[in-house]
Amino acid sequence: MKRIEIKKELGSDIVTREHGEKLRRLVEEGWEADSVTVDFDGLQVNSVSFFDEAFGQLALLYGEEELRRKVRFEGLDKFDQALVSDIIGSRSREARKRAMSSREARRRAANS
């Protein structure tokens, strides 16, 4: 199990995409482990950009199910929990849409 303590790794002012990207890399480094725990320790993030770059992009890449199985959140406040779920949901819908359109493109190519 890998544990990421946000305050220690990224500091307290974590709002930008750059911070989100750093967190995503840290999570990906531990992807082979059983699970990755991300500890927010009561920080208020409230940033769509940060969460999207960290977890939205992981949802696009690995899918919602695998992401939820792999990553555990600790110390996220109620609003941030809901925001993360919302973003993961949006990106998962996008991933499904992309998969459908690429299947459709392959089907058309095969038919022609």
Place this chain on the structure above:
Amino acid sequence: MPEAYTFYRLATAGWANRLLRDTVPLLEGKLSDGIILDLSSLEFVDTFGITYLAACFHKVTSNVRGFVRPPRKREVNDYLLDVGLYEAIGIGDRFRPRKPSHDRVDLIHINELEPLFIDHLLDFLEQMQPFEEGLRPSMRMALLELIQNFAEHSGSEVGAWVSGQFHPQRNRITLCVLDLGRGIPNALRTVSKYRRYRDTRLVELATEEGITSVPETSRGLGLSTIKRFVRTNGGVLRLMTGEAQVTFPPDRRPEQKALEMPFPGTVAFLSLVPTKRGLFVLE
């Protein structure tokens, strides 16, 4: 001789066309002998007006010497003093404020995403009117996202201006984030499939999920999330950029309006109900 520019009596979002007509030539003009910004007729200013005036003055007076003719109406001048307009544009010494007469508005100039400024603004507003559950993080989210957009996409030379105000009589909070950068339509037109769209259509598109000016990345969630938050709150989001002014009311289709004079940048104007629950992501 410095050239004098006289402003109309209303500097508000509702009179944006008039304000732009007065100021866009000023932003584009060559003024070697300085400028007199004549505010003597000014009678009413809202958060849009104050942020726009601040950004304009800042831009103009970064090249030439600027003088201000203050509003004749004492309460309007007091308001500009309290907000910190003169200080913000670097001419504060000439109009030393007396004791502030009211404390319901704040104006901030930023050059990069700095969460502390946002927290300061929200503390300030929350002192006026306690927020309902979830509203503060939602407002913080909206401001962070708008400022992040400015920092990433606008290319504004004069930074961004942010203001917030509580209107007790209407039970409303207004927030305004303004930059003088390239604007949403120009940013989206860098993507070839959007090149032929009208400004109003592009502004509407920019608030839809997944629409971004950097298509090689997966972005485009910020404005759509802000729009959902504002609508759930029963508030109004208005975007003014390029030739477009698009208003997103809570329960109707967006209202489009073409500006007579293109807005040289982007303004996001949010009107919110502070006593309404704000946990929109749980709805």
